[in-house]
Amino acid sequence: MRNTKIESIENVLVCVDESKEFVSALKYSCQAAMIGKLGLIMLYVIEDENFRHWKGVESIMEVEQNDMAKEILKKYKSLIKKEYSIKTKTLIKKGNKLDVLIEIANSKKYKIKNLILGLALDDSNSNRIITSLTGSARKKLTLPITIVPANI
DSSP: OOOOOOOOOOEEEEEOOSSHHHHHHHHHHHHHHHHHTOEEEEEEEEOOOSOTTOHHHHHHHHHHHHHHHHHHHHHHHHHHHHHOOOOEEEEEEESOHHHHHHHHHHOTTTTEEEEEEEEOSSSOGGGHHHHHHTTTTGGGOOSOEEEEETTO
């Protein structure tokens, strides 16, 4: 009987959006993954919309948002492939961004070693995730968080 070893690669997780701070976080994530011989998981969260009473509108918006998420992830995955030699996986999830991020980060399935987030240097609403994860929600995470300034 042959002993086969199943490769289980650990990953860094970065949450995808179109902000300047995300681009900095993505570059840092790719470098960290290369240095640590890790994979990279790019997570795009489609936030729940409040159109439950208009099911047709909700369905159309969901399809459009999913298509947009796929295009954005495809664009960044292509850029990563050109510049870095790392394994990259993309995920699209629907829900509250903070809740989904915590769920994925803590999931044994994805083997997340580090969560990397971009920090907006202005008074941006995008820092609300960082504020939550370094404050009241921090006890829900079981891994390190790296915060990368937008201008790095």
